[in-house]
Amino acid sequence: TCCMPSEDIYEGYYITLYANRVHIITWNVGSATPPDDITALLGLNVGDGNTDMYIIGLQEVNSMINKRLKDVLFTDQWSEVCMERLSPFGYVLVTSQRMQGLLLLVFAKYFHLPFLRGVQTETTRTGLGGYWGNKGGVSARMSVFGHTICFLNCHLPAHMENSDQRMEDFESILQQQQFEGQAATGVLDHDVVFWFGDLNFRIDDLEMQVVKSAIDNNKLSTLWEKDQLNMAKDSETVLEGFQEGPLKFPPTYKFDVGTDTYDTSGKKRKPAWTDRILWRLRATAPASTGKRGSISGLTSGTKVTQHFYRSHMEYTVSDHKPVSSIFTLQFPYKVDVPLVTLIVEDEWNSVADAIAKFRLVPNYSRSSWDWIGLYKVGFKHHKDYVGYVWAKQEEADYHRQEHQVILMHEELPKGSGDFILGYYSNNMSTIVGVTEPFQVIITTFHYFNIKII
The missing domain is CATH 2.60.40.2840 (Immunoglobulin-like)
Structure with a gap:
């Protein structure tokens, strides 16, 4: 069952922590139709049924309306395939947001629905100076058992030389996405933010052969320090607080479609970790010295543990490989009385x-x-x-x-x-x-x- 409590002792007090398991997937699908089977991508073949929420962020979803769709409420095959695979396991679509090729789907176990409140979605276009939605961000925010979470799926500008533009666009998305009502907040005002997508950061300086040799010899750590996103973390204040697990999987771009062979076309794109999943915890005020203050300081924070961060090389319909991660969110308390x-x-x-x-x-x-x-x-x-x-x-x-x-x-x-x-x-x-x-x-x-x- 979800939200299994575990007890922590904190200065003589027992605090009950509730765990919520979140599975996040990002994939630039390159306008492809879904593969026959996404069971392995969703982890349903090895799942223990303990995942509470699935968050699926896609980029470059084909915007042509497919007449074979069974559900008139949805205009793309990807939404339909994800629902068909997840619904037999008790997962229900909580919300979805589409902006041209960008698609964000949020699923949860049906019995959690009463405790996912204040659901809102937002879109920000950054293509052609903000007029076109081929690039940008789509987000969904909600209160999960009383704790605010925002999921942000981005597709940032391509090409090696556009690292600064990627950071500018990300900053622009954060500035423009403001939620209404009681949740009158921006993305970074949430207790937890998950930021993922085709962020399009490349590997600087190193020649193609050096990169490929590091991949072939499983010396990926030699590429980490030249990854543009890793380098930007030291200098870009907008990235403050964002965390990412180690990149222990090979770069997920660019592949010849239908293979796991890196680009052999005339362009010969250098492999890169374009597809990423990061998270950020809201900074909380330091707790006061008294016991009551210590407890309030503790209960204002949520712990995030990443269980794995991996790519899925077996999927070949796109020139990108999907990337997934599972997190446990430990809540210090839980609002679990239904309305x-x-x-x-x-x-x-x-x-x-x-x-x-x-x-x-x-x-x-x-x-x-x-x-x-x-x-x-x-x-x-x-x-x-x-x-x-x-x-x-x-x-x-x-x-x-x-x-x-x-x-x-x-x-x-x-x-x-x-x-x-x-x-x-x-x-x-x-x-x-x-x-x-x-x-x-x-x-x-x-x-x-x-x-x-």
């Missing part, structure tokens, strides 16, 4: 059982457009429901502790299976309450109207 609690029977054996009771926390900002969806276990996104009912209340019912809705026969599945109910908040544009899975085994249908009790 809406849904109650259902363990089994629905007849239409008469199709009743959902729900309770709202006192400060929940409800809307007459809130609804409760019936979802088959393995659903892909919040609109992938079998049926739904409006979660309406009469004025006189506002102060009732518990409310109830009845699903009509049209909203019920035609066969049996495992289902959950999810309460969708119109104001928050997200699911704010879910049930445990329950069985629906209904063979005959009767007509019912929705009643509000």
